Amino acid sequence: DAGVIQSPRHEVTEMGQEVTLRCKPISGHDYLFWYRQTMMRGLELLIYFNNNVPIDDSGMPEDRFSAKMPNASFSTLKIQPSEPRDSAVYFCASGDRPEKLFFGSGTQLSVL
Amino acid sequence: DAKTTQPNSMESNEEEPVHLPCNHSTISGTDYIHWYRQLPSQGPEYVIHGLTSNVNNRMASLAIAEDRKSSTLILHRATLRDAAVYYCILRRYGGSQGNLIFGKGTKLSVKP
Numbered sequence: 001d002a003g004v005i006q007s008p009r010h011e012v013t014e015m016g017q018e019v020t021l022r023c024k025p026i027s028g029h030d031y032l033f034w035y036r037q038t039m040m041r042g043l044e045l046l047i048y049f050n051n052n053v054p055i056d057d058s059g060m061p062e063d064r065f066s067a068k069m070p071n072a073s074f075s076t077l078k079i080q081p082s083e084p085r086d087s088a089v090y091f092c093a094s095g096d097r098p099e100k101l102f103f104g105s106g107t108q109l110s111v112l
Numbered sequence: 113d114a115k116t117t118q119p120n121s122m123e124s125n126e127e128e129p130v131h132l133p134c135n136h137s138t139i140s141g142t143d144y145i146h147w148y149r150q151l152p153s154q155g156p157e158y159v160i161h162g163l164t165s166n167v168n169n170r171m172a173s174l175a176i177a178e179d180r181k182s183s184t185l186i187l188h189r190a191t192l193r194d195a196a197v198y199y200c201i202l203r204r205y206g207g208s209q210g211n212l213i214f215g216k217g218t219k220l221s222v223k224p
Contacts, residue, residue, distance in 0.1 A: 103155030
């Protein structure tokens with residue numbers, strides 16, 4: 001199994017541009033989580049899905065952030081427009097139960 | 113979610129046991145205790161979880177106090193690869209409360 005696959009690994013963009021982060025969960029996992037990590041705030045939960053349905057998006061910072069899961073094998077996290085304070089490492093994680101998650105390698109986002 | 117308290121950092125010598133403490137005095141009866149770790153430049157990795165009884169797996173052991181107000185993650189023989197940030201997390205069982213909320217964790221250094 002290839003594990004949770006995130007793309008791109010690194011993204012550098014300019015303020016105001018749209019950014020789309022992608023995640024392919026492990027096959028058969030019903031839960032998918034998006035986290036972001038910064039030095040100041042640590043690991044923050046943004047949103048999670050169960051069976052492709054968003055269950056809790058209370059961690060999404062503001063309307064500039066949106067996440068979708070159109071099918072069981074793909075999810076996106078979109079930031080539009082991006083701002084420098086969005087710079088962080090964004091992690092996707094999946095699990096067949098929410099207590100045991102498998103994390104991807106993350107996307108390092110830099111917004112200039 | 114109930115809060116956990118961990119030391120900011122700990123040091124260990126290679127091939128010696130390591131005991132990582134976690135206090136969770138406000139734990140409720142349905143809170144599971146989870147441990148994850150994050151190696152440098154990687155996503156978090158599941159280590160172990162338990163409810164009341166001590167738990168063992170190939171990575172570590174989890175010792176839970178009788179009153180459940182504290183727990184200890186035990187690495188039986190530390191290796192250099194075990195240098196990471198270790199997170200102790202409480203997660204309430206049941207319903208849609210699938211969130212794993214990460215704190216600051218304990219940064220473990222392993223000396224050769």
